[in-house]
Amino acid sequence: MTENHGPAIDRSIYVMPMFVNFVVSDLAASEALYASAGFVTLATIPGPGGVPSLVHLRREKYQDILMTQGVAVRGSVSVSFAAGDVDLGEVVDRLRSAGAEVAGPLDTPWFTTDVTFTDKDGNAVTLTAPRMVDQAAAQAWASDQITGDFELPEGAGAPNWNQG
Numbered sequence: 001m002t003e004n005h006g007p008a009i010d011r012s013i014y015v016m017p018m019f020v021n022f023v024v025s026d027l028a029a030s031e032a033l034y035a036s037a038g039f040v041t042l043a044t045i046p047g048p049g050g051v052p053s054l055v056h057l058r059r060e061k062y063q064d065i066l067m068t069q070g071v072a073v074r075g076s077v078s079v080s081f082a083a084g085d086v087d088l089g090e091v092v093d094r095l096r097s098a099g100a101e102v103a104g105p106l107d108t109p110w111f112t113t114d115v116t117f118t119d120k121d122g123n124a125v126t127l128t129a130p131r132m133v134d135q136a137a138a139q140a141w142a143s144d145q146i147t148g149d150f151e152l153p154e155g156a157g158a159p160n161w162n163q164g
Contacts, residue, residue: 009058100118
């Protein structure tokens with residue numbers, strides 16, 4: 001699967017600071033489903049007899065999923081990715097057409113709009129996007145409500161949750 005429904009995919013090989021492993025019962029069917037969310041197949045690694053043993057998917061830089069075939073434990077793996085510059089409504093339509101369970105788009109109390117889809121093996125992916133119309137309110141809320149042991153870049157005011 002190499003169809004892309006979003007920004008240009010960085011196809012370079014780099015050290016992945018984080019990735020998720022999904023166990024799926026059918027690699028080809030899972031590739032097709034994830035393609036509907038904008039993922040492309042970056043690499044396929046053959047196993048014994050040349051049958052694929054691992055499929056490496058990527059949506060945007062540092063949004064990597066490694067899939068292996070096996071018996072999945074439903075609901076054991078979930079991951080969230082920044083949605084990027086995509087129309088979440090269109091993503092929902094493509095995912096539903098591909099047979100995914102989809103929740104959303106839903107507006108969250110923390111000023112994002114989220115779409116969560118679940119593949120037939122129970123692996124869940126959330127695509128999250130800041131609600132741009134609410135950025136001033138989000139920054140004011142964050143300044144008043146969020147505490148922790150973190151530092152903001154020099155010269156920054158309230159956190160800008162659109163950074164990424």
